[in-house]
Amino acid sequence: MVKEWNELQLDEELEFVTPPIEKVQLVKYSGAAGDYHMIHHDDEVAKEVGLPGIIVHGMFSMGVLGEFVSQIVGNHGFVSDLQVRFIGMVFPGQSLTCRAKVVGKSESKKKVDFEVTAEVTSDKIASEGNVSAIYFS
Structure with missing residues (x-):
């Protein structure tokens, strides 16, 4: 899914669907994030x-969105800004449909701005926000 800077077009929409989220991922995430609240594993x-x-x-959904844009950029650049708002709950066993829409491009900065969402179903958004990526060239 890697896209070079010149391949991305304004209003282009990209999509990625995660595999179902497993409980073991939540336990690992708890350790990595230092968030051991029991509502995430008990x-x-x-x-x-x-x-x-x-x-x-x-x-977790914010991390998935950041990784999604990172996969779009690949080795051609990096995610420079990530702002996400949490809207709905996600449960183990569910998949996230991640969408990134190109909403801005700066030729001089080689910057691409995306509006992103992580949806549990087409009518239930879990997280939404904005991500910017800077391309090396």
Whole structure:
């Protein structure tokens, strides 16, 4: 899915669907992020606080969006800015459909701006935001 700077066009939309999120990923993410809140790995605790079950970390979906844009840029550049707002819950076993729409390009800076979303279903957005990437050339 790597795209060079000159290949990306304004209003172009790119998409990536993750495999279903597994509970083991959440445990690993907890360790990496230092977020050991039990609602992310203990079904009973999640239900005690009023949730239907274990929920995926909001920051997990942000990481997926950042990685998605990083995969678009590949070795041609880097993600320079990432701003995400968390809107809905994600549960283990669900996949995320990630979308990135090119909303800006700067020739002088070799910068590309994307609007991004991570959706659980076509009508349920989990996260949305903006990502910028700088290309080396």
